[in-house]
Amino acid sequence: MKSLAITLLCSVIWFLAPTTTWAGEAKPNILLLVSDDQRPDTIGALGNDAIETPNLDRLVREGTSFTRAVCANPICTPSRAEILTGCDGFTNGTLDFGRKINPDLTTFPEAMVRDGYHAWYVGKWHNNDRPKDHGYEESRGLFGSGGGKWWKDQVDWKGRPITGYRGWIFQDDDRTKHPELGVGLTPNISSHFADAAIELIGREREKPFFLHVNFTAPHDPLIMPPGYADRYPPESMALPKNFLPRHPFDHGNFDGRDEQLLPWPRTKAGVKDELAMYYRVISHLDAQVGRILNELDRRGESDNTIVLYTSDHGLAVGSHGLRGKQNMYEHTIGVPLIVRGPGIPKGERRDAQVYLRDIYPTCCELTGAAIPASVNGRSFAAVFADKEKEIHPHVFGYFRDAQRMIRDDRWKLIHYPKIDRVQLFDLVHDPNELRDLSDDPRHAKTRARLKAQLHEWQHQVKDPVLAQTNATKD
Structure with missing residues (x-):
């Protein structure tokens, strides 16, 4: 009886202890770092010899990089909702820009809190309501709306008036404004986000943390980071291999704000200028990531923290x-994704196709937390041990009612429903997507197969575009 009582007591202690996993080891912290508008090809250790990213390079050396990770919807709001809910935009309610997240879904921080974690948020909030309304216990360095009066006569690095983000300002959970810490989407505030993250990591606590840091960099308006003016001379910048003065047709956003930031036609000099500034902002962001990683080192918590670095989408x-x-295109639908932590292979790469929404269930599996039934993302934890090579045989992309995409291990088909135009790319032999093979009779079967699979998926998710276009036949 005595041994039985001891066994039962140990079982109760195991069940109640918030910092132990089923194996009795300390639960790992989770640090999720998300940049804004970062192309997947802007990390030195992943093949970009022109950019300086020593801290992201460190993560590449110490973790596993996913070379075919994608966002599903390349706009900030729905893409961040995908991470937050572990669901596609058809399910979470954010298929189009600015729509509210389905309140019936269990969010990422809610799942972590249920499993005995602190859930903290830092940085840009670009979804409805506030972080606390979606399960985070506390926000630090929150960058949300409501600061128009503080934004006046600001210009970007080229002296162009900044008019698109007058409402963004540092604030507390109680909406107290801190304009001295940052107004607008500027790279300078990245250091303040790092300050906030470091403060949270340094707290005394009895539970592990889930810390979600959303940076604003390298989103426009691009403003010179202090001390970076001499970095990346524009004349030394190489043009993208798929540079064009103008896209061959209106892809559905020619009149959008992003496309108005560079005059038509794009010039080589203009693009080099833009790339140089873009790289400066990324290098400044990299330095802030380094500060956060160094704080983990200083506290002796690096070995027990799962660090994930990604972005909401890329950029052209x-x-x-x-x-x-x-x-x-790959430069935009693709995202960087690096995972470092206990049990994660070091210095390795995986080409399994994964979505941003898969991060949530993956972290649940790695920490032993239950994956809520509302999540339709898939864990890619088995990929680390090479138990699985493939998570999604096909991935799909969508932008409003203007674009739909399907990609497999070799081919990509893009459909533009409004103009009923199709592009087909062989990504193995044409990774820069320079040769549209949609009219090549040698690839007619591939085109038909992908188009049919795309339509099947659209039916499954009840894509409203099908009703609008009457399911245009190929």
């Missing part, structure tokens, strides 16, 4: 004649 910056993010 002259590729394919575009400037913005509202497109289905």
Whole structure:
């Protein structure tokens, strides 16, 4: 009886202890770092010899990089909602820009809190309501709306008036404004986000933390980071291999704000200028990531923290004649994704196709937390041990009612419903998507197969575009 009582007591202690996993080891912290508008090809250790990203390079060396990670919807609001809910935009209610997240879904922080975690938020909030309304216990360095009076006569690095983000300002959970810390989407506030993250990591606590840091960099308006003016001389910048003066047709966003930031036609000099500034902002962001990683080191918590680095989507910056993010090309639909932590292979790469929404269930599996039934993302934890090579045989992309995309292990098909135009790319032999093979009779079967699979998926998710276009037949 005595041994039975001891066994039962140990079982109760195990069940109640918030910092233990099923194996009895300390639960790992989770640090999720998300940049804004960062192309997947802007990390030195992943093949970009022109950019300086020593801290992201460190994560690449110490973790596993996913080379075919994608966002599903290349706009800030729905893409961040995908991370927050573990669901696609058809399910979470954010298919179009600015719509509210389905309140019936269990969010990422809610799942972590249920599993005994602190859930903290830092940085840009670009979804409805406030972080606390979606499960975060506390926000620090919150960058939300409501600061118009503080924004006056500001210009970007080229002296162009900044008019699009007058409402963004540092504030507390109680909406107290701190304009001295940052107004507008400027790279300078990245250091303040790092300050907030470091403060939270340094707290005394009895539970592990889930810390979600959303940076604003390298989103426009691009403003010179202090001390970076001499970095990346524009004349030394290489143009993207898929640079074009103008996209060959209106992809559905020619009149959008992003595309108006560079004059038509795009010039080589203009794109080099933009890329140089873009790289400066990314290098400044990288330095802030380094500060946060160093704080984990200083506290001796690096070995027990899962660090994930990604972005909400990429950006064109002259590729394919575009400037913005509202497109289905690899430079934009693709995102960087690096995972470092206990049990994660070091210095390795995986080509499994994964979505941003898969981060949520993956973290649940890695920490032993239950994956809520509302999540339709898939864990890619098995990929680390090479138990699975493939998570999604096909991934799909969508931008409003203007673009739909399907991609498999080799091919990509993009459909533009409004003009009923199709593009087909062989990504193995044409990774820069320079040769549209949609009219090549040798690839007619591939085109038909992908178009049919795309339509099947659209039916499954009840895509409203099907009703609008009457399911245009190929």
